[in-house]
Amino acid sequence: MTAGSDQVRIGRAAEMLGVTVDTVRRWADDGRLTVVRSDGGQRLVPIAEVTRLIGQRRQGSSDRPIIAQSARNRFAGIVTRIEKDRVVAVVEVLAGPHRLVSLMTAEAVDDLGLKVGDEAICVVKSTNVVVEIPSPREARETRETRETRETRG
Structure with a gap:
């Protein structure tokens, strides 16, 4: 996978999922996994699909249990x-x-x-991140206040 790429070859997908290439091909043929074809006909697996399957497999997995965690x-x-x-x-x-x-x-x-x-x-586990969009009146007042400060300073 290259930096910024959003697809991997099926061999790399199999490695990431901990299964064989044949299993990835079978999942693709069964519709369990979405694959796309490159211009040359090579099967490519979107990273989002790999992530989805990892999440599904992890839900029922206890091979690496987390003892306790406060973040949700x-x-x-x-x-x-x-x-x-x-x-x-x-x-x-x-x-x-x-x-x-x-x-x-x-x-x-x-x-x-x-x-x-x-x-x-x-x-x-965020502290507090809030993004707000001011109403048109508040935005205008904020701009006017900023412009007033700039002309005085």
Whole structure:
């Protein structure tokens, strides 16, 4: 999978899902897994499909149980991008229809051994993030206040 790509070859999908290539082909033939064809006819699996199946399999799985967790927003997905310098890293995870971006230390990426294409679970425990759109009157007043400050300053 290349950075920014949203599809993988069936061999890579099988590896990510922990099954054989034959199983992925069978799931595609049975309609359990959606695949697309490349211009050359090669079967490609959308990352969103891999993420969906990982989530389904994890719901009934107890191979890696979590003992306790206070956060309720957990998203199983696939790492689709890592941008890392010496100190900080940006990690992007595609979890179904959701794209989650995490800013973490480069050391944390190394400690986790994260690579593009890896399965990951994003645990979101926000403090308080609110996005508001002001009413037209409030927006006008805010603009006017800002313009007044700029002309005075």
